[in-house]
Amino acid sequence: MPVSYVVALDVGGTSMKGGLVTFSGEVTVFPGRPTGRERGPEAAVANIRSYVSELADAGSRSFGGAPAGVGLAVPGIVSATVALYSANIGWRDVPVSAFVPAGLPAALGHDVRTGGLAESVFGAGRDVSDFLFLPLGTGIAGAVVLAGEPYGGAKGWGGEIGHTTVWPDGEKCACGQHGCLETYASAGALTRRYATRTGDAATAKEIVERAPDDACAAEVLGDAIEALAISLASYTLLLDPAMIVIGGGLGEAGPVLLDPLAERLAARLAFREPPPLRQSALGVRAGMLGAAILGWRAAGQPTWSPDLRSVL
Amino acid sequence: MPVSYVVALDVGGTSMKGGLVTFSGEVTVFPGRPTGRERGPEAAVANIRSYVSELADAGSRSFGGAPAGVGLAVPGIVSATVALYSANIGWRDVPVSAFVPAGLPAALGHDVRTGGLAESVFGAGRDVSDFLFLPLGTGIAGAVVLAGEPYGGAKGWGGEIGHTTVWPDGEKCACGQHGCLETYASAGALTRRYATRTGDAATAKEIVERAPDDACAAEVLGDAIEALAISLASYTLLLDPAMIVIGGGLGEAGPVLLDPLAERLAARLAFREPPPLRQSALGVRAGMLGAAILGWRAAGQPTWSPDLRSVL
Known part of the structure; x- marks a missing residue:
């Protein structure tokens, strides 16, 4: 049986950090990459989608199946389903589905608030x-x-x-x-x-x-x-x-x-x-770990709270 | 059958305003009086209790029965059941029961926040x-x-x-x-x-x-x-x-x-x-009307939301 995990992405104005987080709290951090905003907002969206797909492929190989969900922390004004506006990246009204392969449950969060969520769930504010x-x-x-x-x-x-x-x-x-x-x-x-x-x-x-x-x-x-x-x-x-x-x-x-x-x-x-x-407590990984929480919630696991002491 | 009403009190550092508010939203405002803090915090508590009793007696005469509950807006640090601290009046840890005749459901609220509650329920913020x-x-x-x-x-x-x-x-x-x-x-x-x-x-x-x-x-x-x-x-x-x-x-x-x-x-x-x-929208009556909401909640009517257009 495949191991359950989510793809988590922290998208900054200039670079993004990605990882895979299993239900039991194992975290695999991937090499970051530029957001690529200098080629325009559509290129940045395509860049993010391609990074999510690579992470999902790597997860499938490691854990034996597709991710349970995807969580993305993005800058600007954000609802759970739409990246409404980002002054840095230049996009407007991008639906969450534009960032992820078809069929995967996914959710968006504001970058800093997503970091705050991670500190709240298992960080300094727990x-x-x-x-x-x-x-x-x-x-x-x-x-x-x-x-x-x-x-x-x-x-x-x-x-x-x-x-x-x-x-x-x-x-x-x-x-x-x-x-x-x-x-x-x-x-x-x-x-x-x-x-x-x-x-x-x-x-x-x-x-x-x-x-x-x-x-x-x-x-x-x-x-x-x-x-x-x-x-x-x-x-x-x-x-x-x-x-x-x-x-x-x-x-x-x-x-x-x-x-x-x-x-x-x-x-x-x-x-x-x-x-x-x-x-x-989570340092520069706060946004990515918060994105994992959003991914687990999108996958229907609202109370997920892993033991992440290994990465702290 | 007696008409349902609550006793509502807005206690300030120097004076207090009281009223009776029926379930259908009829408001009777009573003459205010000094809080009497200059004779010490215990005298102020006794003063408030006596004012509440007078209002309850007036209510009994007008509406044919005891009040359903009592709500009090008080200054300082407050929980729903204890007036924890007031720099102005000088009290510490006064239980809500000290302010009301025995047996009446009652609740406390912070004076300004109680006014905000009234503006939220039926005032400018509704x-x-x-x-x-x-x-x-x-x-x-x-x-x-x-x-x-x-x-x-x-x-x-x-x-x-x-x-x-x-x-x-x-x-x-x-x-x-x-x-x-x-x-x-x-x-x-x-x-x-x-x-x-x-x-x-x-x-x-x-x-x-x-x-x-x-x-x-x-x-x-x-x-x-x-x-x-x-x-x-x-x-x-x-x-x-x-x-x-x-x-x-x-x-x-x-x-x-x-x-x-x-x-x-x-x-x-x-x-x-x-x-x-x-x-x-409620002016200086905001605290007293918010206290009425607290009184109705204490009486078990959390969704009470009267038509108070007559007093606005």
Whole structure:
């Protein structure tokens, strides 16, 4: 009898990560590949479909049968059945069936919210039901997890914490507003702001490492942490989360980032305790593992919750 | 046969409003009275219990029997069965049974969230399921309504939008933080900031009326509107509400406040449409009418939804 598994895909603006996840929680991660958006949205859809087919073929060979379902985390505005809009990739109203071989149950999720779902089901948020998942990458968006599920708002535009205002008269953001969190605290902001001051194209990771001995790196990192503290204080006052889970590439800095952030967050919350800050348990695989959950749900297994300690 | 009705109470920090609400939606509003917090939290509880008893007696005389239930909207941190903490009144861990005559089904709700529930069930938010209810009173707190119900967060501290930061280096707030929304946009802030500039103890309503011809009133009102625009833009980006319902005494200013606010909110949302702004449909009775809903739920009528057009 073939082993049950799903195909899981995390589609980013520039690259995608794929994997196979069995019902018992075994994860096979495949080499990523470019999304190929530079050849237009239709080419990107074809690219994704071809990657899904290759993963399904590899699964058939390894596990002895077709996948039970397919889950895809995609950027932009998304429902479970339609990729409505992506500014990065340029598509509009692409049905989930366009991404998968005929006949396979499949579901779509918003990339960051799908990562939040994975952290909720078996990641850093598994013991609480209400938290913020905040991956700090090239840009910043968050997953508002309520009652264990990511919440997208009335029309699916929710979670855009990266463009909430921190300093109303601050630096101009690519979005057209001023003083957005993303303008100060994303990995992209760290590299841009450090390069402007020094002419040195250091990565966000290098800037964090240099901060103890480099005044300019310390200043740029300090601004990022203060911006995060202001924004997370507002989030906390508004939604009283049980926890804040920091992820993304910059989140992997760990205590160097989280310890001073916890201190400044407490300082910005005069009349209440701050929620604990946790580092993402799933790291850059959060989106793909969340896509696996969506794939299992599409396959009719809503309560699937594998033991993934092996990949954590 | 006696007519079914509930006793509904909206308990504020300084005064309380009570009413009787029949199952068919007839509302009898009673004269309010002081909460009496200056004599201590136990006296306030006794005061509330005595007011509930008087309302129940009046109901018995009018409708021919005991109330089906009692609903109470109270300030602070609240569960359905315990008033956990109120900074204003000073109580801790008061069970709902302390507020009502023995044997009556009763439920508690957070004052602002109870008002949001009323706006959700038969007020300005009745046609949408996800919105913000924002009463602008002496202070500012909001009700985050999700899927038709007010959301209090992991521990009941949610909705404190009045203390989210608007200008991080701004004026000091009574809460100990700097630049809170409440410091600029509450009715209390308008009167304080206008009095500081002019020595004139005008009410918030008077300041709004003077703004067209009084540069100082215009400046203070303009700061309030800009603060609201920044804060509501962040709320919108985070939670993508279908609507924002402005209530409270200051909210009754109507278009004079809402029209410029809608314009500035749109200006603060570069890449998405703003949600519509609506004036509260229930006004200062929102908390009491929400308490009636809680009373009907405690009495076992969870789907009760009266025709209250007569009181709107």
